[in-house]
Amino acid sequence: MKKFPVLGLILSAVILSIIALFLYNPYFIYSQYYEYTGMPAYEAAPPPKPKAELAKPVMCDEDYPEWRKAYTIGGMDIQASDACNPDNPYEVAAFVRGTNNIIMPVLMRTQLSDDAVVKTDDLDGDGDPDNITIRIEVAELNGRSPDELGFIPGFEIAPGVKPGAWVFAPKSRGMSTVNRENLNANHLLRLPSAPIRVEAGDNITLILENTHYFPHTVHLHGVDHVFSNNDGVPQTSEQMTMPGEQHLYKMKPRHAGTMMYHCHVQVQVHMMMGLQGLFIVEENKPNNWVQTFNVGAGKVRHPSVGVREDYVQEYDLHYQAIDTSLNNLIQTTNDPRQLAKKMNRLYDITDGTDDYFMLNGRSFPYTLRESLITVEPDQHVKLRVLNGTPEVIALHTHGHKATITAYDGVDVNPAAKITRDVYTIASAQRIDLDLYTKDDGLHSYGEGAWLMHDHAERAITTNGINPGGNVSQIVYRKYLNKNAMPNVEGVSIMPYFSPEYYKGELPTWSASDAFGWWDDVAGKSVQSYKDVILLIVLGMLAGVLFLLFNVMYSFLHDVAVKLKDRSR
């Protein structure tokens, strides 16, 4: 079996390898021996990749710009809003008056059920109702469909970003999607869970109607309530509310302040899925009709009497984070039994890392559409901030030092009030901020379109792509353009509205890079005679190696045959 001269084959393999190495990268020789070899010839670096053809994105996808003006509906004043997508004023009116106290044409302009917010009986004769019944449902966003690959009902937190989520939403009527063709969620079903407002001293009945496929409860975090059958903790105070069931939570809160509510079933899963929201108890004042829900959080278009005494405007700011390895589980199977196992037993939050960071249910740049804080000079603006993320956040306001007036719904001693520009907020903690826009070099440095974001740097990204995350802005109205967007003077923010940007397909600085300095580089292609020879040599090398293996096989085969013969 000496058909092939083995030594010759090995020699050829070695020689071919060396030639290939030289052709592929001769520079390790040049860098040391250029004095003897002379300089290598110029070789142009690969050209840039052709630029992707992108559809021109829409910055403000306004549906009802007329909703931005101030309204008076049912005798209730509804403040103007500067947002690209302002809250529906008719819905705000329904929340303020109660769905039982508005006329049919107003209710028809909302998508609320008749019994979503029922307000009756002025027990203390102070001009506002005192028996309040609030109904909430549990809705899934971006869940799986057994019939198609898209997620239903769809909700984008940023361009092209659709993580799975669950939310508490006001009881609605009709379809969960926009219609049968547009499978995006209707506007009531969205992150964050809607902030709820009540008046101190009112008889509140909060009814959880579990429309979801897992058990849930409501824990009234920080809100004055009796314990029994009412604390939302399945291990201590009550049974879980099963799918198709409802549970009544009763309270008559004595203390006013910024609180929260959240589901207390498998908290590490259900809270992070989005079942958490602001719960605000307003001071008891005469004629105090409070806006029971503030869907999507952000600007409160009908602030309470107590807030209006000290502030011109009020905003709800709810910070949240999403770990896609938890949230997107609901997109992997439609079977609730498999989901329960994957979410409760296989997912391990101690190994989790957050990927998306949201303010009021959206990440930058969609925060610009609905979560801008728009101000005039010399205004006191009340900000109620909830940290719903599993980490401490370090909220930073550019150009402003705001004053913390309350922690967890308890006023700070006036003498000890802290004014600063980074506010540390622990998980589930709430702070009330007095943002004072007086240009005095302390509270404000003057007019502008100032940034506002969590300064833990991961939180200004969307899955690592910056700018994203919970970045939003404090914008002086002078700096608002007619499309309800901040008139920014720097780099164009247009590319950030393309889904490709957050998929990492667009070079970061493409909008300002006229020279193409940081374009994506195209790959190596066959260009010079060297490349041609290199490929041929590699082919030859493969051939030689094949022959070598052949020889080795023959050798081993012979050995095996001999061994077999000997054993006989």
Next chain:
Amino acid sequence: MKALNVAVLALLLVITSIAQAEMSHMGMRMGEWGMVMNENLQDLPQGCLKIAGVQKITIKAGREYAKPFPGTIFGYSQHEFNLPKCTQINVTFINEDNIRHQFMIHGLPTYLHPQGMFHMELYAKGEVKGTFITPSSDKTYLAHCDVAQHMEKGMKAQVKVGDGSGNLPSIPGVSGQLNKDVYALDLSVANIILVILLFFLGLASCLFFFIWRKH
């Protein structure tokens, strides 16, 4: 100020009493019980000479009806309805859960039903009646509850008018999923033995074929 308060409250009471009553608006019945939208009691669909007859159907909705179908949470008492053409259908919709459920038929003629939709909804336990008239052609219509994830978790039915036009996907007890769930292998002894047995049956038949060919 006091007088104003009283006035506001009086107004409130009046409005409340109106709101309590059942309201009708743009072909729609609505109240604190729920709503019925886009009913059709007398308009003939195109191609129907007259209303051929009257038929009653009853649909019960609730989690009870999910029991026969593993992996679902909600369901209807019946997931397929076979209805004759040009017939007035009197639907009784019963909700047995303490949450919102719907029975919504899609794809009906848009000149009779805005958005092609006949919609019954109950905000809690209860019962409501509604009417529509079946069109004159053979077609299968989707009926479902569109509360988020209720259709996906079992509240999906099909309404076959005449001979229908085939089945819709993932109707419990009728048709399969297009975007199918994947399940792990059952590792019980019996199942494993069966798997191995069938596998070797295939292998043996293949080998037998080759041996037989050689001879």
